[in-house]
Amino acid sequence: MTTDLPATSREIRLAAVPDGLPDARHFTVVRTPLPSPGPGQVLVRNQHFLVFPGLRTLIGGEVDGVPLPALRAGDTLFGPAVGQVVAARPDSAPRPGDTVSHLLGWREYALVPATECALLDGALPDPVAHLAQGSSGYGALTRLAEIAPGDTVLVTGAAGAVGTLAGQTARLLGAGRVIGSTGSPEKAERLVRELGYDAVLLRGAAPFAEQLAEAAPDGIDVLVDTVGGEQLAAALGAARQGARFALVGALSGQLSADRRGGSAPVEIDAFRLVVKGVSLRGYSGADHPDVEGEWVERFAKWLRAGEITFPHDRIAGMERAPEALRGLIEGRHFGAVVVEV
Known part of the structure; x- marks a missing residue:
């Protein structure tokens, strides 16, 4: 592992399952020891992650038919994220320095199976655009x-x-x-x-x-x-x-x-x-598993031609993510809600 990495990482957990809509008191920021990647894993320093309305369903626990698990008290939240690989086994791909997307947002550093990382090849002019829900x-x-x-x-x-x-x-x-x-x-x-x-x-x-x-x-x-x-x-x-x-x-x-x-x-x-x-x-x-790749290709072309924009609100600071989720629920944002870690 790279020697200049911190000893701990922050992550946001669900402190309690709310009876109604969640607010800041239902979340907590905790520090955990920074993990080392094992076989088939990479350590990613998250740079941005998406706050999405589906979290309300996961927190509420009504996940029948939803391809994601319910969130229970003590669980770390998750969601689409973009970051940089900072540590990996010598035989791993992706490699340190690569920018990737994955589903373990809501934390500073994420230990991600390499097979669950998508290597970002620069097709989109801004890596944050990979968090677009288009x-x-x-x-x-x-x-x-x-x-x-x-x-x-x-x-x-x-x-x-x-x-x-x-x-x-x-x-x-x-x-x-x-x-x-x-x-x-x-x-x-x-x-x-x-x-x-x-x-x-x-x-x-x-x-x-x-x-x-x-x-x-x-x-x-x-x-x-x-x-x-x-x-x-x-x-x-x-x-x-x-x-x-x-x-x-x-x-x-x-x-x-x-x-x-x-x-x-x-x-x-x-x-x-x-x-x-x-x-x-x-x-x-x-x-429709073919749609994502097709969308990224056309989205990139439209973005570079100035034919489409990616409206989003950037929230600075991971600790503000629970507030951003509440703002999303209350309709205070325009476009996607992206947290800058």
Whole structure:
């Protein structure tokens, strides 16, 4: 192991499972001895990690069907991270100095199986862009909704990590009109001015169905839904014949103080589904393993050409990560939430 490494590493653990939504008192920062990599392992100094809403589900413990384990009191949190390999066995790949991505964020140093590290080759102009949550929106638009030129697209939760990229992606794939939804006038203005949304609906400003009817009087062809609830029901009422709905999240239930993060009930009109021939499908990246590589390739090209941006808030200091998670739950951020370790 390199001699200039510290003796200990900080990590953030779940101090107690909350009854409702988590806040700072449910987390603690602890110091642990710095581990040495064994066979097939590398030690990574994390530089950035992603704060993502799925943590609410893991903390709530309702993980049936979720490909990640529940978090219990005393567990260290985890999530997508980017960092530099600082120690490895002589026969290991990657090697010290390499920049990699992995899933053991929320700590300064991560001991990661080498097979679970992705070597970053510089395809994206900023390594932090590997934390962008754009592949699900891209996959929904290319594998489930199959967007066609001129389509009217609705993206719910448009100011979130998925929505800020999904709207831009829809436009690049040929959408004729892109409509979003969000919770604040400030975010709505940014979505139009910075990301090219044609119209943005404000949650709670007026009945959502009425706002949608005004923004899309001829209906919508495609839905990329990150919210569910009232917005999904209203979108169905505005569906054109043969509309394609792709569900990539359910924040209305996942971030509810009255639930545990693993359910999002909504009442929809089944008759409308039938007579309009609407397809309604949930998107899972595990079902489309080719999407991630395809997305990174196109994302890199679009970024370098200035055709897309990666909206994100950078939070300086690992100790502020619990605060950042609470801010995400309360809708205080625009785009992805990235912590600088």
